[in-house]
Structures are given as C-alpha cells and as structure tokens.
Amino acid sequence: MTQTLVVIGNGMVGHRLVEILRDSSWRIVVFGEEARPAYDRVALSSYVDTWNSADLELTPLTGCELRLGEKAVSVDRERRVVTGASGIEVQYDALVLATGSVPFVPPVPGRDLPGCHVYRTIDDLDDIRATVQAADRPGRHSGMVLGGGLLGLEAANALRGMGVSPHVVELAPRLMPIQVDEGGAGLLKRLVEKLDLTVHTGTSASSIERDGTRLIAKLANGVELDLDVVVFSAGIRPRTDLDLGLELGPRGGYLVDAACRTADPRVFAIGECASVEGVAYGLVAPGYAMAEVVADQLSGGTKVFPGADLSTKLKLLGVDVASFGDAHATTEGALEVVVNNAVAGTYSKLVVSDDAKTLLGGVLVGDASAYPSLRPLVGKEVPAALLQPGGSVDVEMPADAQVCSCHAVTKQTITDAIQSGVACDVAELKACTKAGTGCGSCVPMLKKLLTDCGVEQSKALCEHFTYSRAELFEIVRATRITTFTALVEKHGTGRGCDICKPAVASILASLNNGHILSEAQVSLQDTNDRFLANLQRNGTYSVVPRIPGGEITPEKLIVIGEVARDFGLYTKITGGQRIDLFGATVEQLPQIWRRLVDAGFESGHAYGKALRTVKSCVGTTWCRYGVQDSVGLAIELELRYRGLRSPHKLKSAVSGCARECAEARGKDFGVIATENGWNLYVGGNGGFTPRHADLLVSDVDTETLIKVIDRFLMFYIRTADRLQRTSAWLEGLDGGLDHLREVVVDDKLGICDDLEAAMAAHVDDYADEWKGVLEDPEKLARFTSFVNAPGTPDPTISFRAERGQRVPVQLGIPEVVR
Amino acid sequence: MTVVCDFDLLRPETGVAALLPDGTQVAVFLTADGSLHALDNIDPFSGAAVLSRGIVGDRGGVPVVVSPVYKQAFELATGKCLDEPAVSVAVHQVRVRDGVVELP
Numbered sequence: 001m002t003q004t005l006v007v008i009g010n011g012m013v014g015h016r017l018v019e020i021l022r023d024s025s026w027r028i029v030v031f032g033e034e035a036r037p038a039y040d041r042v043a044l045s046s047y048v049d050t051w052n053s054a055d056l057e058l059t060p061l062t063g064c065e066l067r068l069g070e071k072a073v074s075v076d077r078e079r080r081v082v083t084g085a086s087g088i089e090v091q092y093d094a095l096v097l098a099t100g101s102v103p104f105v106p107p108v109p110g111r112d113l114p115g116c117h118v119y120r121t122i123d124d125l126d127d128i129r130a131t132v133q134a135a136d137r138p139g140r141h142s143g144m145v146l147g148g149g150l151l152g153l154e155a156a157n158a159l160r161g162m163g164v165s166p167h168v169v170e171l172a173p174r175l176m177p178i179q180v181d182e183g184g185a186g187l188l189k190r191l192v193e194k195l196d197l198t199v200h201t202g203t204s205a206s207s208i209e210r211d212g213t214r215l216i217a218k219l220a221n222g223v224e225l226d227l228d229v230v231v232f233s234a235g236i237r238p239r240t241d242l243d244l245g246l247e248l249g250p251r252g253g254y255l256v257d258a259a260c261r262t263a264d265p266r267v268f269a270i271g272e273c274a275s276v277e278g279v280a281y282g283l284v285a286p287g288y289a290m291a292e293v294v295a296d297q298l299s300g301g302t303k304v305f306p307g308a309d310l311s312t313k314l315k316l317l318g319v320d321v322a323s324f325g326d327a328h329a330t331t332e333g334a335l336e337v338v339v340n341n342a343v344a345g346t347y348s349k350l351v352v353s354d355d356a357k358t359l360l361g362g363v364l365v366g367d368a369s370a371y372p373s374l375r376p377l378v379g380k381e382v383p384a385a386l387l388q389p390g391g392s393v394d395v396e397m398p399a400d401a402q403v404c405s406c407h408a409v410t411k412q413t414i415t416d417a418i419q420s421g422v423a424c425d426v427a428e429l430k431a432c433t434k435a436g437t438g439c440g441s442c443v444p445m446l447k448k449l450l451t452d453c454g455v456e457q458s459k460a461l462c463e464h465f466t467y468s469r470a471e472l473f474e475i476v477r478a479t480r481i482t483t484f485t486a487l488v489e490k491h492g493t494g495r496g497c498d499i500c501k502p503a504v505a506s507i508l509a510s511l512n513n514g515h516i517l518s519e520a521q522v523s524l525q526d527t528n529d530r531f532l533a534n535l536q537r538n539g540t541y542s543v544v545p546r547i548p549g550g551e552i553t554p555e556k557l558i559v560i561g562e563v564a565r566d567f568g569l570y571t572k573i574t575g576g577q578r579i580d581l582f583g584a585t586v587e588q589l590p591q592i593w594r595r596l597v598d599a600g601f602e603s604g605h606a607y608g609k610a611l612r613t614v615k616s617c618v619g620t621t622w623c624r625y626g627v628q629d630s631v632g633l634a635i636e637l638e639l640r641y642r643g644l645r646s647p648h649k650l651k652s653a654v655s656g657c658a659r660e661c662a663e664a665r666g667k668d669f670g671v672i673a674t675e676n677g678w679n680l681y682v683g684g685n686g687g688f689t690p691r692h693a694d695l696l697v698s699d700v701d702t703e704t705l706i707k708v709i710d711r712f713l714m715f716y717i718r719t720a721d722r723l724q725r726t727s728a729w730l731e732g733l734d735g736g737l738d739h740l741r742e743v744v745v746d747d748k749l750g751i752c753d754d755l756e757a758a759m760a761a762h763v764d765d766y767a768d769e770w771k772g773v774l775e776d777p778e779k780l781a782r783f784t785s786f787v788n789a790p791g792t793p794d795p796t797i798s799f800r801a802e803r804g805q806r807v808p809v810q811l812g813i814p815e816v817v818r
Numbered sequence: 819m820t821v822v823c824d825f826d827l828l829r830p831e832t833g834v835a836a837l838l839p840d841g842t843q844v845a846v847f848l849t850a851d852g853s854l855h856a857l858d859n860i861d862p863f864s865g866a867a868v869l870s871r872g873i874v875g876d877r878g879g880v881p882v883v884v885s886p887v888y889k890q891a892f893e894l895a896t897g898k899c900l901d902e903p904a905v906s907v908a909v910h911q912v913r914v915r916d917g918v919v920e921l922p
Contacts, residue, residue, distance in 0.1 A: 494876045522832070526886065785837075786843075
C-alpha cells in the first residue's frame with residue numbers, strides 16, 4: 001500500500017526534499033502557509049530589482065499534493081494526523097517538519113509601530129515598499145536596519161534598491177560578526193559606507209517613536225535618527241509554534257538525531273527549524289543536506305547528517321565577502337596570516353594550525369577570487385607558498401576536496417568525468433556532475449581542472465590561426481590590418497577556410513572597414529553576406545527589409561506586398577516582427593532592392609551575424625498598462641545598432657511594462673520598462689538552449705541605458721568566440737554577470753570610454769549595404785547566376801503552388817549517391 | 819567549347835558559374851596561386867546549383883571549396899568530398915586562351 005509523507009513547510013528545504021522524493025513510491029502532501037509557490041529566499045533582496053515574484057520561484061513541484069495557503073495548525077501524533085487551517089485532515093506514515101524560522105525582533109519599545117517591518121518573505125518586501133512609497137520625504141528616504149549581519153546587509157541592499165538611504169545598527173562591535181573578523185569587518189564597513197550606508201556598530205536601538213509621518217529612533221549611544229522605515233533583521237529563531245509535544249534543542253528547534261529524526265520515529269525535522277544533535281543551522285546548504293538525509297532514510301537508507309560546512313561566499317552590496325572553516329581562529333594555538341591592503345581595498349586572513357602545516361579557515365573581503373581554491377584545502381596541508389607575502393593559491397588540491405560545495409562534488413568526481421571522456425568542457429561538466437550549476441563560484445576551478453587533466457581547451461580559431469577570435473580581434477584592432485591576406489600572412493598559415501574567412505570578415509566589419517562587399521572583403525563572405533540575402537535550400541534567397549521596432553506605415557506595407565506579388569515571392573511574417581520574402585534568384589535581388597530602397601527600406605541584415613531586430617510591444621502610446629514608450633525606444637535602439645557586425649546574430653526587444661509582451665528576456669539584450677525608467681537584461685536566448693536574460697541594471701534613464709548597451713555590445717564583440725551567442729559568452733565569462741557588471745557598469749577595467757567611442761564610430765559609419773550595392777556597377781555585376789549568361793536564371797530552380805503561394809520544387813535530396 | 823569570361827574578371831579565391839549549351843552548370847575557381855579549377859556547380863548534398871558561391875580556401879594545404887548549403891569541402895583538383903569520401907563532383911577541363919577563360 002502506498003505510504004503517505006506529509007511535509008509541513010514549503011520553503012527551500014521542504015521543496016528540495018519533495019524534489020528528491022518526487023519519483024519515489026511515497027505519496028507526498030505538502031502544507032505551505034504562504035499562498036505562493038516556493039521561492040529562493042536567499043535571493044530575496046533581488047526581488048526589488050523587478051518586483052516580479054516569478055523571478056524568484058523555484059522549479060515547480062510535480063508529483064505531490066501541494067496545499068498552498070494551508071497552514072498546518074495541529075498534529076495528532078497518536079492518530080498520525082495533520083490538520084490544516086481549513087479543517088482538512090491528512091493522515092501520515094511519515095511526517096517531516098520544515099517550518100523554517102521566524103525573524104527575531106529585539107524588544108525595542110515601539111517595535112510594533114506602523115512602518116516597522118521584518119525581512120523574511122516576499123510579502124514583507126511588498127509591505128516595506130508600501131511604507132516607503134507612502135513616505136512624503138523629499139529626496140531620498142531614510143531607513144534603519146537593525147542588525148548588521150549577513151541578513152541585515154541584505155536588507156540594507158534591498159532598501160537602497162527602493163531609493164532609501166539605510167542606517168545599519170549592529171550590537172556587536174563590527175559588521176557580520178559571525179563570519180568576518182575585526183580586520184575584514186573594518187574594510188567591509190569602509191566599502192559599504194561608500195554606497196550610501198551609515199554604519200552604527202556597538203550600539204542598539206533603545207526606542208522607536210512616531211512623529212507625524214516620521215519615525216524617530218533613539219540609539220543607545222545617544223544618536224537620534226529621523227526615519228521613514230525600520231527593518232528588523234537581527235537574526236532568526238527556529239520556528240516551533242506547531243507544538244507536537246516534542247523536545248526542543250537548547251537554542252530552540254525540534255531536537256533530532258543525526259538522521260534528522262525526532263524522538264517519534266515517524267517524525268523528522270529539517271532545515272532551520274531543526275536542532276540536529278542540539279545545533280541549529282541558519283543557512284540553506286545544511287538544510288539541503290538534511291533533506292538528502294531524510295530522503296535517504298525514507299527510501300530505506302542509513303545516511304546521517306555529516307555536519308555542515310558553514311563556509312560562505314557572497315557579494316553584499318557589491319563587496320565580495322568569504323568566510324570559511326575556523327574563520328575566527330578558535331582552534332587552540334591557531335595562527336593567523338593577514339594581508340590587509342587598504343589601498344586596493346582587499347583583506348585576507350588565513351588561519352593555520354600551530355605548526356603552520358594545516359589550513360584551518362580564513363576570511364576574504366574585497367576580493368574573494370581565491371575562495372574556490374582555498375575552501376577545499378581546509379583541514380589539509382597548507383602549501384608553504386600560500387603563507388608567503390603575495391603567495392599564490394595555485395596549488396594542488398587533494399582528490400577528496402570538495403570543489404562545488406553547492407552540490408557536494410569532489411575533485412575526484414570531476415577528474416573522473418574528464419578522464420573517462422564524459423566531459424570535455426565546462427558545459428559538459430556542469431551537465432554530468434552538476435558542479436558549477438549552483439552559485440557558480442567554482443567555474444574557474446572547473447576550467448583549471450580541465451587544463452590540469454590535459455584537456456586542451458584549444459582556443460585556436462581553425463587550422464589557419466592559433467589565435468582565438470578575441471585575440472584576432474585585438475590583433476586586427478591594434479595593427480589596423482585591413483585585409484585577410486595580410487593577416488594570414490603575418491599571423492597565420494595557409495590560405496584560410498570557411499571558418500576563419502567569415503570570422504575575419506566579421507571582425508573587419510566590426511572595426512568599420514567600409515562596405516562588406518568591397519574588393520578586399522567579398523571573397524571572405526559566406527554566401528549570405530556575399531549576396532546580402534539568406535540562401536534557401538534550392539539555391540534561391542530570401543529578402544528581409546528592416547522594419548525598426550516592427551512599426552510600419554500602410555504605404556510601406558503595400559510596397560512590400562507589391563514587390564512580393566511582382567516577383568512571385570513566398571511571403572511570411574517572421575518572429576522578429578518583420579516580413580520575409582522567399583524565392584528570389586540572384587539576378588532578382590538587385591531589382592527587388594531597387595524598389596525597396598526607393599520606398600525607403602534598408603537592409604534588415606537577416607543574412608548577417610549582426611543586429612537583427614528590436615521587437616516591441618505598443619507601450620504607453622496605445623496600451624492601457626504600458627508605463628514607457630517601448631516602440632519609440634525599440635526604434636531608437638534598432639536604428640542605433642543596425643548594421644553592427646558581431647560574433648553571432650544579435651536580437652533585442654523592448655517591453656513597455658512588466659507583462660513583457662515583447663519577450664525581452666529571451667533576447668541578447670532586452671529592455672523592460674519600469675515606473676522609473678528601464679531595466680536592462682542581457683544574455684537571453686531562445687533556440688536550442690533557451691536562457692532567460694539576466695538583469696544587468698535597473699531603473700535607469702534612456703541615456704544611461706544606451707550607454708550601458710553600447711558598452712555591453714562592444715565588450716561582447718571584442719571578447720566572444722566565433723558564433724558564440726551572448727548567452728554562451730556570459731555563461732563562460734570568468735566571474736559571470738558580476739564581472740560583466742564590473743566591466744560595463746562600474747568600469748573596473750577603465751575601458752568604457754573606449755567601448756563607447758567604438759560604438760559612436762559604428763553609428764557614424766553606418767550606411768545601408770543594399771544602397772551601397774545599387775550605387776556601384778562593379779558590385780551589381782556580381783548578382784548573376786552565370787558569368788557567361790547574365791540575366792539567365794538557374795534552370796534547376798522551379799516552383800509549385802502551395803496554399804496560394806510559390807514554394808520550391810524539392811531537388812532530389814536527400815538521396816545522395818555514396 | 820564554351821567561353822566563360824575574361825580572365826581579368828576572376829578574383830583570386832572566388833568562383834563563378836557558367837552555363838553550358840546542354841544545360842550543365844560549371845563552377846570555375848581561381849586560386850591564390852593563379853591556377854584555375856572547374857567542377858560541377860551542383861552540390862550533391864543539397865541538389866542546389868551553388869558550389870560556385872562557396873568559400874574557397876585550403877584544408878591541410880589542399881585547395882578546397884566549401885558548399886554554402888551544408889558546408890562539405892570539395893577538393894578543387896579532384897572534385898572529391900573530403901567529409902564524405904564516397905561522394906565527389908565531376909571535374910571539368912578549363913583553360914585560358916588570349917586572356918579568355920574557356921571550357922573546352
């Protein structure tokens with residue numbers, strides 16, 4: 001008979017348990033107090049970027065009975081029945097408590113006043129937003145966050161995102177007292193204070209009072225703060241208000257053994273509500289480990305909780321912070337090796353054993369790039385080089401060291417996958433080991449392990465160039481070489497091929513070297529670029545005129561119709577809001593374009609590795625819900641970037657509100673209107689491997705938006721591989737989205753002026769390619785099927801009718817005589 | 819004999835197509851070293867008459883044209899497909915006489 005598992009709590013840990021047991025024989029019933037599906041609470045502060053809760057949602061659960069908005073109000077352990085708030089009763093064979101935690105609110109007088117909030121759920125953030133919006137303070141609003149730990153700084157970040165300048169009040173003498181030591185916290189304070197935060201450490205709020213529309217907080221050190229909003233994030237407590245008559249741990253939480261089982265063998269507790277052998281954990285990774293343990297127990301296994309690695313690496317307010325192992329050197333005799341670079345804004349501390357032989361832990365602030373190499377070495381012998389000033393962390397890692405702590409993948413697992421030939425690159429490693437698919441901080445380590453295993457990650461473009469596309473781009477840019485012949489003679493071998501020739505042609509075009517069918521470039525072009533049209537299977541071409549933003553006048557639409565009719569072209573509406581005309585022979589192309597250019601059309605570059613379209617919804621002009629002029633922006637962007645040659649095609653879209661009708665998050669760069677401006681998303685893709693674009697900047701004005709897009713596109717064009725879409729480029733970028741933001745938003749490399757100048761040069765240099773052909777008899781002469789019979793069409797091309805249009809008669813394929 | 823075009827009209831590392839009186843289509847290529855090659859213009863994999871529009875280059879030093887449809891490489895001197903050794907296209911004689919390219 002099927003047994004029933006009841007899970008109380010639909011947070012991240014409860015969700016993980018159900019995911020693991022989804023395909024098991026258990027019937028699973030989940031009680032969730034919140035009405036919304038499970039979401040990523042760790043990323044809660046990113047909710048203020050979009051105010052779209054769907055962005056945080058975890059993979060929807062299948063194969064279970066999900067009772068959302070149904071709080072479990074009582075458990076009768078004798079009858080083995082859980083009762084929900086609606087009165088529903090579910091009998092269980094096993095019960096898992098995953099009730100999570102509640103925010104701890106210190107007993108400050110005034111803590112219940114309107115405008116005082118906790119920071120735990122999406123609803124809390126909505127409430128905080130409502131308070132901020134109701135405040136009538138001119139200029140930036142003022143807020144106080146009580147608690148300067150990890151959660152408090154997250155809350156402060158969320159407040160900043162709402163236009164609030166936060167005061168952070170921490171009782172301990174430093175920020176993040178649990179993870180970071182005094183030296184690291186000192187630097188952290190300096191770095192976050194540059195970001196409009198005011199830090200008050202070693203003090204607490206002694207009272208909060210309402211004064212008209214304001215809140216006045218008095219701190220114990222005598223400081224008085226004039227505020228619009230107060231957020232309590234001073235820690236959490238295990239949530240045990242559901243009384244099962246079970247013993248609690250010394251610091252709260254349902255007391256369980258190492259198998260996460262309470263004194264009642266049918267009842268388990270996992271995550272923040274559990275006290276595993278007396279210890280409660282407030283991080284998600286140990287919670288996941290507990291979910292694994294219980295899933296194993298329920299499947300007849302004997303797994304126990306191995307204890308937790310409380311190491312963390314995170315980016316708080318743009319500052320890297322990492323803490324691992326015995327960060328506070330509490331081990332007897334532990335020694336500390338500290339490098340505090342106040343100028344560079346970095347702090348690192350390694351904690352080693354009294355004989356300086358074993359790495360025990362450490363703290364990194366400002367630059368945590370060494371974290372993936374250091375954390376696996378905890379408890380292992382410490383290489384002497386590490387302890388030297390400026391010591392490198394490029395050290396041999398033991399086989400059992402954990403490389404990916406999100407999915408507990410060891411170095412051995414990864415090297416096995418590489419050496420057995422299962423995985424030859426990072427993408428394959430991610431697919432077969434799951435390593436690198438969590439926080440992504442171990443991706444550089446995966447690359448290193450591939451190299452160490454002798455997997456040559458050749459960057460060579462093809463047999464003619466040992467350089468990568470990005471390197472060739474820099475060579476062409478620096479040497480100002482303008483011909484393929486000169487480039488291959490000086491920097492390559494042989495005569496080139498169908499890989500390097502179009503790649504170099506694209507680089508030359510990105511660097512504004514005139515018409516792509518000039519004498520020097522024409523032989524490099526793939527047939528699509530050579531005829532400025534898209535080759536179809538029967539040797540004919542299709543024609544796509546540019547329709548910026550998808551906006552077109554009836555007159556122009558009629559011209560397209562007339563051209564299609566007069567040349568007998570099969571006509572289809574594309575997904576990019578334009579019109580594709582199929583079945584043109586090479587001699588027809590100039591005649592077709594003569595009529596289109598006369599009517600004011602330009603090339604749509606449907607044939608090129610170039611900007612295709614900027615799709616749009618109708619926006620404020622017509623739509624009842626639009627908040628910005630999406631069509632106007634789409635046209636502006638399409639006209640700005642038209643003709644821009646890049647490593648692969650570029651697609652874009654602009655949506656006039658969060659409903660996202662233009663599907664901007666499926667594009668290489670997509671823009672979504674907000675009430676305050678625009679959100680820019682990058683690296684999206686449809687196609688074979690769909691990917692939602694990532695938010696790069698939010699609530700920016702049009703000028704800033706265009707500046708950031710200019711930089712993003714030029715950085716991509718300069719550094720991507722051949723035929724690498726922005727999505728794959730971003731996935732493979734060391735440091736990922738954070739690094740991209742550092743480069744194109746914060747200008748960490750100091751190249752933004754140069755990137756913008758390059759885009760300005762493109763904009764100045766743009767000319768319609770088809771107009772260029774029509775004005776040049778030499779280029780026009782190339783549009784013939786037969787050099788000895790100009791005007792004679794290819795006799796193998798024939799058409800038949802289908803649904804009232806001409807379609808090609810299939811040429812005897814795929815029957816190839818072999 | 820079919821006249822293709824003036825030799826001066828050809829560009830190194832590109833092809834042109836010529837139509838023979840019997841309807842056969844021939845792709846004529848001039849390589850960087852000044853030699854001429856002629857192959858059937860019809861790509862055996864797609865059936866489209868497009869080989870003259872392929873990119874000319876080399877594979878391991880062997881001069882080739884790559885079909886623009888499904889990207890198989892054909893050796894210019896022999897018509898052999900380097901990706902599918904069982905497949906090849908016909909090779910035609912080609913010459914230059916008095917500055918004119920001819921297919922005898």
